[in-house]
Amino acid sequence: MVREKLVLPDNGKKLLLHSCCAPCSGEVMEGIMASEIEFSVFFYNPNIHPKKEYELRKEENIRFAEKHGISFIDADYDVDNWFERAKGMELEPERGIRCTMCFDMRFERTALYAHENGFDTMSSALGISRWKNMEQINDSGLRAASHYEGLTYWAYNWRKKGGSSRMLEISKDENFYMQEYCGCAYSLRDTNKWRMENGRGKIKLGENYYGS
Template identity: 70%
Template structure:
């Protein structure tokens, strides 16, 4: 029996953007997190541009694969995709001294802030009044932490709003999984940064599980 959130069955509710905005600059971290949000925005008649700025993702091969998957889904849905610089050295400098912070800790706050500040700057320079991020749909992330960073980044510009919509609700999180399976997206097994990979592998080894092998697992594969 198909899930009520399946590609075939899902009846998507229409959502309204803040202040009646008709377009949005959407920061995206990866295709699995972005797919449902992109689909929801498109179904609601809001024009969107996807902004891929993720200097935290390591190594470079991992970054390129996540970007490729995201770009592929944008092209399939005729959505503009902005490929921002991979200024990884600036990211390492930004989080210096916080290498041993736990997931959802201060290192993540610094990482979110850096990515959203760049998103807000691009929005300001290119006439967007509304921004948001795909990061909040993941159950592994702290939505309050993400929204706080987004609102703070947008507050630098009086005309820009960060949309704090909870994309997990109304079946969003389940729909994300359904689309990812249908598209056979690459299924990343760690947040993206080298410290997340380190800590994930430490935990896996403590549980007698093998270290993460990159670039081989896709949604729908056992």
């Protein structure tokens, strides 16, 4: 895969990359490293439910970051706060207002950390997933960064130029844990409902890996 030389917007020097999981961030991290951009990974995902799934995703992300000597920032799992914010949105569909709330919550914390710790740019690996609405994600990122002078949200399209394909290659090579739902309790509920209606068993946490 031939990579383009990535350059941070607005003459940025230091990037804080929000990561939701290793499969989504692997290709993104590889591209950033190849461009010799200084960055750290920020893991703040209180939406992920249950705790077992949260720990699986986090540990895989830590493993990949440590392999490449990348700083990994493990933020709080304030899950009660997330459920409080999600009240009244329990039946909203994927990509609806509950997801916007979730992106806003995670990016607000990312922007705050960036502001307080000398990062001039923030971005997220969330947008590489074809299951996500990239415009919805970028809107949340731009809103979060706008609260702090001198902080830019990098709305780069990580899917382009073979990014999505490379994401799968890395996931297989690294034998990453394979998530089978977006992450939250309501996503797990709805995915299991669909699976049962289509003759498939419920999701079994911690069993499927890309290399298997």
